[in-house]
Structures are given as C-alpha cells and as structure tokens.
Amino acid sequence: MARVRSVGKRWWVGAVGLLGLCVAAGAEPAYSQQSVAVRAGLVKGSLPVDDPTAAAWATASVSEFPMSPQVHWPVRITDVTAKSVKVRGLHDGTTVAILLEYSDPSEDPEDAAALEFMVGDTKAHFAHGQPMAQVEGGPVNIWYWKNKDGKGADLGAKGFGTLKPHSHQDVKAKGVYQGGAWKVVFSRPLNTEHVAEDTQFKPGEFASIAFAIWDGKKMDTGQPKEKGSEKAISSWWYFRADAPPDYSPYMYALLAVALAVGFEMVLVRRLKKGS
Amino acid sequence: MGGVLVRPIILTVCIYLFLKFIVPNLPHSAPLPSSLIFLYLMLTTAGIVIFATLSGASKDAFFGPILRFLTGEGGGALSGARYLVLxxxxxxxxxxxxxxxxxxxxxxxxxxxIHPAPPGEYTGLSNPVPKTLENINYGKGLYASRCSPCHGNFDGKGFAAAGFTPPPANFKDPTTIAMLQESYLFWRIKKGGVGLPVEGMPWKTAMPRWEMEMSDEDIWKVIMGEYDGAGQKPRTWDESE
Known part of the structure; x- marks a missing residue:
C-alpha cells in the first residue's frame, strides 16, 4: 500500500517530464515547409503591371518553388540554370499581376519565362495539357514572355504540338534584368470573355499554376542553352487571388460569445436555485 | 476545487500534449489532424465521466466541486478562478x-x-525476361540513363526531382516497389503518369510514358535492375501460399 501511495504522489513528475518532451519536440520543426501556393493580395490603387521593380511588390507575400529540368517529354534536358523561382502576386479586383524572380547569370535575347494555368474546372496535365489515358483532360492557358519580344503572349495548348497563340491577346508582360536575376511581371484581367480558352480567376478560390523558365544563353553551337521543351519546369501548384475582406466571421463570433454568456447566466442561476 | 478533479484535468492535458507533440515525432508517424485529436480528447473525457459516475458517491464527489465552483459557494481564493473560467x-x-x-x-x-489499381490487362503479368546477371545489369544501365535523373540512386532523390509534386518514388522505401508486383511496375513504366486513373491525379505527375521510347522487353529488364539496385524483391502471390 505504501508503495502505491508513493507512486501516486509522484505522478506529477511524469506529467512535467511529458511537458518537457513536448517543449523539446516543438522547439525544432521536423521538416521545413515549402511553398504550395501563390497568394495575390488585394490592393487599392494602381497595380505595378509595367514595373517589376516597383516598391509595391515588397508588400506582396513571396512564395518560392523548386524547378526541375524538363524530363517528361522525349526532347529532354538534364541541367537547367533556374533552380527555383520566387513568385509574388497582386490584384486590384479587376486585374491580376504575377511577378517571377529567378537567377540567370547573363541577359540574353532568348531568355524566356511562362506561367501555365488550367482552364475551367477540367483537370489538365501540367505538360501542355497532354492527353491522359483514363481522364478526359482539358486545355491549358499559357502566359509567355521572351526578352527579345518585350511583351507577353497569350497561348493555349491541349497536348504537345498544339501550342498556339490565342486569337485574342489579353496578357501583358515586362521583364527587367538586374544583378544577375530576372524579374518578370505578367498581368491580365482577372476575367475575360474567352472562358473556353482563358483561365478565369475568382477571388478567394484556388487555381492551379505551373512555371517554366528558359535560359537563352547562346552556346558554341549557335543555339540557345534552353529552348522549346528543353527548359526548367515545375508541376502544378496553387494560386489564389485574395477575396475582399469579409467581416461576417467576426459578427458570428460576437453572436456566439453573447449566446455563451447567456447560457452561463442561466446555468449558474439554475444551479444556485437547485442547491 | 476538489482534488478529485485535478487528476482528470492533468490526464486530459497530458494526452493532448502527447497527441499533439510526441506522436508526430515517433518513427513512421505524422501530425494528427486536429479533428482526430479532438475526438480522442472527447473519448478521454467521456471515459473520465463514466468512471467518475459509477456510483452515487463517486458522482457526488466528482460533480460536487464543479457545482460549488460554478455557483461560487466555495468563495475565497477560488472566486478569481471562477470569474476567469466564466x-x-x-x-x-x-x-x-x-x-x-x-x-x-x-x-x-x-x-x-499513390498506388491505384492497374487496368485489368496488367494484373498478374509475369516477367518474361530470364533473370540473368546480364539482363539485370542491362536493366540497371537503362535505369541509370532513363530513370535516375528523377529516382536517383533508387532513393527518389535524383537531380531532376526537386520541382516535381508528387515527388518521384523512393524504391528503397518498403512501401513502394517491395509491396508491388512486377506487373504493376510494368504498367506504371509503360503508361507513365498520364496512364493513372483519376484517383492517382495523373495531371500532376511527371513520370514519362516510356512505351514511346522503350520496348516491352527493355521495360521488364529495367524492373529487374530496379529491384536489384534497391535491394527489394517484388511481391508475389506464391510466397504467401
């Protein structure tokens, strides 16, 4: 009996030990968190659609995604210049602007970058919306920029070899090369009339996004280092344009607090009466 | 407040801390969803209440302090705590x-x-290529040139793997090729990521459709090289009989 009492008194030692273990476990995260989504914040006033270096970009949250050499399709590449890309987004309720930033040791006319989106609710393969054996896939919408063109291009594809410019060009793009890195801003209205070809953005809802980067450095062969399907790519990640502020959750919370206070008052009153 | 309540409270807190911080750090474990933690805590609370109300005396001993605390009958030092709880x-x-x-x-x-069911025609196929050292080495050579950029040294950490989600499979992991039949790998290599059914999310995977570049015989050899290189054996029905 004495032994049992002795153990009973020491139960709190175990509890403190467990708490210590928890603190130790929580001090160092088990794994690093990488970005999974680009978040385009809602801004008032003009968007920096023509200025990748504008101060407004500093207010946008930044996400970073690793890039891989394109090895999915037979014309492959084994090493690419861009190992990762930083992405920021802003929108003003009518236009969305997305900024890519990545390292490139040299500025070349053939340097290029692209964003890719699914169109509508139909899933599309990240490699140009190529056909899938058991799933009816949809097209992709590609926003393309090449340094020597100095502008954006609005493209569509549904499978390799089907990439072509849309009859309507809704995408703008501008690149600035500074200090061994490209900053390229793409912009487009959040919604267009061409719902079958263009991705449409609904603020607050997640869309799929993928990235591609080409280092256009001229090699001894006279060809760019990266061209066509020889490029740095990512598979699908997420993009969301922030919805306007919604204050209704605060109202619901206040209502819940009032109901809880009322419940407490009734409960205590009845308990007192009962006792 | 009565000492009878202290232990249940400490027990509940300890269980929460264990589920939240210790379980995720156990080998082969993962963080528990908050809904599951909540469910476990509800079960704990229900167990405590059942235990405390087994008899009339224990029920009064358990709920008495709670009622006195809530109504403020205890007074004194506990009144501050009462207002805090309220x-x-x-x-x-x-x-x-x-x-x-x-x-x-x-x-x-x-x-x-991760491993959805293959189409019927790929179920139960046996590897027609003789398992010779020559064939295994030939398969390893093909693996080195075609597969290792993403799958690396059979560990899923190839130099081209970083940008892909889902990540390339780690063949040394006992939950990948070790639990699959050769016929399953034949389907996955031949048809690639785009051959997956909807539950496999084929739109996300970068696995090439190797039937465009390799013969069936070479794919079977790659499978043999893959198992040998990863130190794994294919799952077979014969062994379990």
Whole structure:
C-alpha cells in the first residue's frame, strides 16, 4: 500500500517530464515547409503591371518553388540554370499581376519565362495539357514572355504540338534584368470573355499554376542553352487571388460569445436555485 | 476545487500534449489532424465521466466541486478562478466560431492514391525476361540513363526531382516497389503518369510514358535492375501460399 501511495504522489513528475518532451519536440520543426501556393493580395490603387521593380511588390507575400529540368517529354534536358523561382502576386479586383524572380547569370535575347494555368474546372496535365489515358483532360492557358519580344503572349495548348497563340491577346508582360536575376511581371484581367480558352480567376478560390523558365544563353553551337521543351519546369501548384475582406466571421463570433454568456447566466442561476 | 478533479484535468492535458507533440515525432508517424485529436480528447473525457459516475458517491464527489465552483459557494481564493473560467468559456466559443466560419488560407486537400489499381490487362503479368546477371545489369544501365535523373540512386532523390509534386518514388522505401508486383511496375513504366486513373491525379505527375521510347522487353529488364539496385524483391502471390 505504501508503495502505491508513493507512486501516486509522484505522478506529477511524469506529467512535467511529458511537458518537457513536448517543449523539446516543438522547439525544432521536423521538416521545413515549402511553398504550395501563390497568394495575390488585394490592393487599392494602381497595380505595378509595367514595373517589376516597383516598391509595391515588397508588400506582396513571396512564395518560392523548386524547378526541375524538363524530363517528361522525349526532347529532354538534364541541367537547367533556374533552380527555383520566387513568385509574388497582386490584384486590384479587376486585374491580376504575377511577378517571377529567378537567377540567370547573363541577359540574353532568348531568355524566356511562362506561367501555365488550367482552364475551367477540367483537370489538365501540367505538360501542355497532354492527353491522359483514363481522364478526359482539358486545355491549358499559357502566359509567355521572351526578352527579345518585350511583351507577353497569350497561348493555349491541349497536348504537345498544339501550342498556339490565342486569337485574342489579353496578357501583358515586362521583364527587367538586374544583378544577375530576372524579374518578370505578367498581368491580365482577372476575367475575360474567352472562358473556353482563358483561365478565369475568382477571388478567394484556388487555381492551379505551373512555371517554366528558359535560359537563352547562346552556346558554341549557335543555339540557345534552353529552348522549346528543353527548359526548367515545375508541376502544378496553387494560386489564389485574395477575396475582399469579409467581416461576417467576426459578427458570428460576437453572436456566439453573447449566446455563451447567456447560457452561463442561466446555468449558474439554475444551479444556485437547485442547491 | 476538489482534488478529485485535478487528476482528470492533468490526464486530459497530458494526452493532448502527447497527441499533439510526441506522436508526430515517433518513427513512421505524422501530425494528427486536429479533428482526430479532438475526438480522442472527447473519448478521454467521456471515459473520465463514466468512471467518475459509477456510483452515487463517486458522482457526488466528482460533480460536487464543479457545482460549488460554478455557483461560487466555495468563495475565497477560488472566486478569481471562477470569474476567469466564466470569462474564458464565451471567448473560447467565440474563437471556435470564428475559426469555423473564416475562410482558410490553406489550399484544398489532396487525397491522392499513390498506388491505384492497374487496368485489368496488367494484373498478374509475369516477367518474361530470364533473370540473368546480364539482363539485370542491362536493366540497371537503362535505369541509370532513363530513370535516375528523377529516382536517383533508387532513393527518389535524383537531380531532376526537386520541382516535381508528387515527388518521384523512393524504391528503397518498403512501401513502394517491395509491396508491388512486377506487373504493376510494368504498367506504371509503360503508361507513365498520364496512364493513372483519376484517383492517382495523373495531371500532376511527371513520370514519362516510356512505351514511346522503350520496348516491352527493355521495360521488364529495367524492373529487374530496379529491384536489384534497391535491394527489394517484388511481391508475389506464391510466397504467401
């Protein structure tokens, strides 16, 4: 009996030990968190659609995604210049602007970058919306920029070899090369009339996004280092344009607090009466 | 407050801390969803209440201090704690309400099936290529040139793997090729990521459709090289009989 009492008194030692273990476990995260989504914040006033270096970009949250050499399709590449890309987004309720930033040791006319989106609710393969054996896939919408063109291009594809410019060009793009890195801003209205070809953005809802980067450095062969399907790519990640502020959750919370206070008052009153 | 309540409270807190911080750090474990932790705590609470109400005496001993605390009969030093609890409860309810009604910044969850069922014609195929050292080495050579950029040294950490989600499979992991038949690998290599059914989310995977570049015989050889290189054996039905 004495032994049992002795153990009973020491139960709190175990509890403190467990708490210590928890603190130790929580001090160092088990794994690093990488970005999974680009978040385009809602801004008032003009968007920096023509200025990748504008101060407004500093207010946008930044996400970073690793890039891989394109090895999915037979014309492959084994090493690419861009190992990762930083992405920021802003929108003003009518236009969305997305900024890519990545390292490139040299500025070349053939340097290029692209964003890719699914169109509508139909899933599309990240490699140009190529056909899938058991799933009816949809097209992709590609926003393309090449340094020597100095502008954006609005493209569509549904499978390799089907990439072509849309009859309507809704995408703008501008690149600035500074200090061994490209900053390229793409912009487009959040919604267009061409719902079958263009991705449409609904603020607050997640869309799929993928990235591609080409280092256009001229090699001894006279060809760019990266061209066509020889490029740095990512598979699908997420993009969301922030919805306007919604204050209704605060109202619901206040209502819940009032109901809880009322419940407490009734409960205590009845308990007192009962006792 | 009666000492009878202290142990249940400590027990509940300890179980919460264990589920929240210790379980995720156990080998082969993962963080538990908050809904599951909540369920476990509810079960704990229910168990405590059942235990405390087994008899009339234990019921009074358990609920008596609670009632006296809530009505303020205890008075003295506990009155401060009473007001604190009465203030915290509505705040907790409000916080929970806000959390359940505010929009989340988290992307939609993905319940991707990693090893979905193969089409019927690929079920139970046996490797027609003789398992000779020559064939295994030939398969390893093909693996080195075609597969290792993503799958690396059979560990899924090739130089081209970083940008892909889902990540390339780690063949040394006992939950990949060790639990699959050769015929399954034949299907996955031949048809690639785009051959997956909808639950495998084929639109996300970078696995090439190798039937465009390799003969069936070479694919079977790659499979042999893959198992040998990863130090794994294919799952067979014969062994379990």
């Amino acid at each position: 203030a915290l409860f509505p705040l907790l309810v409000g916080w929970q309400t806000y959390g359940s009604t505010a929009s989340s910044d988290a992307p939609p969850g993905e319940n991707r099936t």
